[in-house]
Amino acid sequence: MSNPVYGKKAAPSRNAEKLSGALWTLVVGFIVFLVWTPFQVALFNGQQIDFEKPIYIAVLLGCLLLIGWIGIFFTKFRLNDERDLLAVLVLLLPLTYLLSMFAAASHYMAVNLLLIQSMYAAVFIVSLYLLRHKQINVTIQNAVLTVAYVLVWFGMLNWLGAWNVAGGIVGWFSNTVKGGRYLDAVMTDANGLRLTSVFQYANTYAAFLMAFLFVAIFALIRSRRWYGTLTHAFMLVPIIVSLLLTLSRGGLVMLPVVFVLLLLFLKPARQILWILHLGIAGIISLAITSPVTNIGERLSKVPDAGAAFRGWCWLLIGSAAAAALSWVIQKYLAPWLDGKLEGWTKRRLSGLWLPIGSTVLVGLVAFLLIGTGLRSILPANVETRLENINFKQHSVLERMTFYKDALKVVKDHPVIGTGGGGWASLYEQYQNNPYVSRQAHNFFLQYLIEVGIVGFLVFMGFILYIFYKYIRGYIKNRNELDDYSNGFFYLILTLSILLHSTLDFNLSYGFMGILVFLGLAGMADAMDSREVKPALKGNGIRYGYLAVLTVAAVTVLTVSGRSLSSNASTVEAKGLVRYSTSYEEIASPLQKALKLRPTHPESVLLLSALDQQIYKQTGQEEFAEKAHALLNKTLKKEPSNKQLLNQLVNLYDLKKEPELAYKVLLDNSYRFKWDINWYEQLISRASALGSEARAQKDSAKEQSYFQDALTAYDQVEAGIAHIKTLPKEQLQGRPFDVTPLIGMSISRIKELSGDSAGAAELLQTGFTGSYADLASQPEPWSPDWYSAVAARALELGQASRAQIGDGINDDAEEATMEANFGIGLQAYGYALNDAGGKESELPAPLALAAGKTQLLSGDFQEAINTFKGKLSDDYSDAVNRELARWYLGALKKANLVQDQDVYNKLIAADPNEAAQIDDVVKM
Known part of the structure; x- marks a missing residue:
């Protein structure tokens, strides 16, 4: 006869078995885990550092519960029936996530999802054996x-x-x-x-x-x-x-x-x-x-x-x-x-x-x-x-779009998938229109993306087998088992959540995933379960399984512990950034975090930004090299991480290597084909570099850059046309249109290529809103026109800058500020290029607007050079005095040695300028 507790379902004597104190300790721990989890474990496939800690703690607790189970059941566990076999087969689920890591779109998220899947497997195993005791089963149902x-x-x-x-x-x-x-x-x-x-x-x-x-x-x-x-x-x-x-x-x-x-x-x-x-x-x-x-x-x-x-x-x-x-x-x-x-x-x-x-x-x-x-x-x-x-409602249409785009990802990564978090990493590359959704809004499709056909078949086989055997057992035994033992409680949980998850990302919440795997274990406990073949009952398989389980539990415990420690160090560094000015003090916890998780994106972003800041202030090349090495190393693991790519672009800009910055944008443009900001950077830089090549009489480079810009512009136009074909009920997502910067950049190319009519027409298309009147001004591309563009851009950028910090749409205001400042600086660059690099030939108002923009953008040294380059000895001129005032303010803001000669001349012309210099410093 089968073991009454660990064998077949039949024996009623199991209900009368005396339960040990150790087993009840495990039960209490499991219930505490269930109570703690919903208030802690939020979405687990985002990249926010604040989401990590509760997830890693949950994984730690899950592993501790599993280790406790191994200690209690080490001498009792037997592979007697199909339920015991499920305790072995559930390990295939995290194993498929481990397999998918070989093709992971994001190593960071793949590791996190592997840890989560390991926790689910632990919950399933522990639940499967605890629920065999009716008293414990009743207790857990009541606790849930x-x-x-x-x-x-x-x-x-x-x-x-x-x-x-x-x-x-x-x-x-x-x-x-x-x-x-x-x-x-x-x-x-x-x-x-x-x-x-x-x-x-x-x-x-x-x-x-x-x-x-x-x-x-x-x-x-x-x-x-x-x-x-x-x-x-x-x-x-x-x-x-x-x-x-x-x-x-x-x-x-x-x-x-x-x-x-x-x-x-x-x-x-x-x-x-x-x-x-x-x-x-x-x-x-x-x-x-x-x-x-x-x-x-x-x-x-x-x-x-x-x-x-x-x-x-x-x-x-x-x-x-x-x-x-x-x-x-x-x-x-x-x-x-x-x-x-x-x-x-x-x-x-x-x-x-x-x-x-x-x-x-x-x-x-x-x-x-x-x-x-x-x-x-x-x-x-x-x-x-x-x-x-209705089927024409925007959320329905958007979900259908998500699903079609998800299948595109599957088509390119069919066998082992993209690793955990694959959709969040890759959706911008495959999306049909510029929506923002780090979730596919269908658990099963998202699972298919992450582990491919192999992992998906394993998962579906696992849950469908449990459903089939449960339904078969329920029909056969529902008159013999009471409502606590028939598993119907767990069927309701699992069926409800899984069915709703065909429409949404419920299982991207740790607590919901725990409920599902608890539910699957409860159904498995009540399913129609036959004895396994005698060959599987040997001690070799039994001890081998327990050994593998122990090694896996200890490994996951170690990884999650290291991840938790890494998270704590990164959070500490984020806190230090708010009040510390010491590089060593801030860098130390980040370096510790990266020893534990060498390519953690947020830790890398923080340390790289810190190194770039020191390089910007001191010019010491070693800091730029450190930032460069760190970013390149991490991008090998996180190739689609837009923040890392943008920071690499910023680093090349700091190092005065615009061609390399441009190459990053060009090489990765296919990843972000609906990001108008990416196109804006790509097109404006291509236009600027082409203009420089033209000034240097390098026609091959000029045509190469200009052609890149025109190709990207064609893609923007094609995207705009495609958006117009969407059903009117469907939201397009992020803005996607010709921006003033794109309009000016492509117009400039057309003008230089001899297509003045096309340039004027495109300027009308791109210069809309607050820039509309500038598109109709006579003599565009003249120094005075550039001055007007730079002044307008500065005015609009300052207006947005003044709103940052009030807590209302700060991110949007910052993006608007940067966009306007970018327009002004692009106009200044074109004018300077046309003047053969001689700032002395530019109008003073243009240099003034450009210098202010550079200073407000945080580029102090460039602002100092711009102001100084246009200064004259005529301090009776109001514009020249303003140039001097901002020049001196920029020096003071950058903590550089004051230019006493300019200061003396300015104060001699107007003593009130001293206070106004301080006003510049406060900006």
Whole structure:
């Protein structure tokens, strides 16, 4: 006979087995892990340093749990049946991620995803054996439900104005609480306020709520205690109201699909109970959602204790009413239904009638809410979201675009994929239009991209095998096993989250992934499991597996520990940057971080920027060489990292190697074919370098650069034309149009090539908005015209610069500032080139505007040279005095020796200039 605990499912004696203290310690650790994770583990495939720490801690905890399991089960583990075999096969999942690292688009993200997959495997193995004990199984199910209910109330606390209470509860252990508020527990987008709870993303919270709505219904029906029935029934209304407050169309669409599928597993009597409980809670939720929504929107703007009290009254009274009605149904109707429908239950296909009827009913309700005025009973924001449920809605069209682009990636990387984080690294190279989405919005496609066909087949084979064997076992044994042992709790979790993940990136959240693998383990525990072949039961295989598992666990523990230490050092350096001016003090933790993870992108960016700053200040070549070596080494592992590439361009600019900077832009342009800023840099630099080659009589270089610019411009025009073919309902994404800098650069090429008419026409196209009047000025390309362009660019750039720091669109203002400054400097470069490099021949206002722009851009030495190059001895001239003032201010700002001769002449001309020099320094 099979071992009653670790062998076949049959033996009821396992339920009576005395459980050891060590096993209960493992259970407690597992539950603490489940409680801690949702408040910590956010998206795991971003590149923000703040996201790393909780992920690495979660991986550490997962490994410690696995090591604890190995210690407890070392002498007990046997490969007796197919469930034990699954504990071996689950290791193939991280193994396929390890394999995909050989072709990783980003080594950094590939390592992170490998660690995450290893944690999931650990969760599966530990869960698979803990859940075999009914007492532990019941404890874990109750713990998961408790965590879910806490997250629902956590979300409602934030919605109904008690964000300080919610933040205070978790602030002591969560790094997501800032200023007493959990960040983005209520997010705002174009649709208005959306509830997200701990997930910070409404659609994933909707998937979570959908899963636990059905789990709560299942739990209240199976409960044999009145307080259990009331507790679970009480939670139905908060869950449904929260689901509506997410404004998630995907959640509303997938909810009836999952509901009907789950009904297929139930007997007719239970099907009726599910429909009744969901219907009652749904009607009450719809009745109170409008006032709760309005109150939440008001509380987001101003504190109002009275409104908050009314909101809580609506919610709690509605929940209590639903709980009371559900208790009555369970107390009186449920036993009657069991008796009445006992005969019907035995009929063939009896379980299909209500699911079919429910499908028809769901279709009718959907028609009434979407296609008629009945939706007006809902809050305005929910009504709007329902109105927009159609295949022409922008989010649907955008998702279809993501999916098509994802298949392009798969086509180029079919076998072992692109490694973890492949979509985030490569999507700009394959995208159909300039959208921004580091997620493919489909878990299965994203998984396929990351591990290729090989890994995808392994994963799908693994989960489909569990589903098949579970369904087979459920049908065979559902009359023999109770509701705690039949695994239906875990089926609901897994099925709900996986189905919703066909529309979104729920499994890019560590906690959601943990729930899925816990659910798969729970299903595997209850599945139809046969004994394995005797050859697999030998001690050699058993000890070999445990040895491999131990080595893998220790390795992952070590890697995650090193990663955690590296993260801590990088965070320390980021903190030091704010107040320290010591190179050694800031560089030391970064160097430590890079010893642990040599090509960590953010650590490299920080240290490289620091080295470049020192090189800029001192001119010491060793710092430039260090930055160059570090960037090139990291780009071999992170070839599509735009920040690293831009920093390499900046380094070449600092070293006065514009050709090399240009080559980086040209060689990597295929990676960012919808980034208009990349095109802007590429085209403007090609135009400038071509103009320089022309001045040097190097016609071959001139034509090469000009042709590169014109080719890139053709690509921009083709992109603009393509965008016009998108469905009018689809958002194009980032701006993609001819910018003033592109317009000026290509116009300049056409002018030099003899196409004055084409140049003038293109100038009209590119010089729009605040530059429009300059396109129509007589004699473009003259020194005075360049002066007007540089002055306008400086004015617009300064206006944006003044707005930076107020916390409102700072990134956008900085980008606008840099774009305008770039236009002014390009105009100055063209004028200087036309003057044969002789600044003395340029108008003083042009040099003044260019020097100011250089100074405000942080290029102090260039500004000093520009100001000084145009200075004259005529201090009665106001423009010359301004040149002197800014020249002296730039010297002082750069901590260089003051030019006493110029200072004396300026002060002699106007004593008030001394104070104005200080004003320049303060800028």
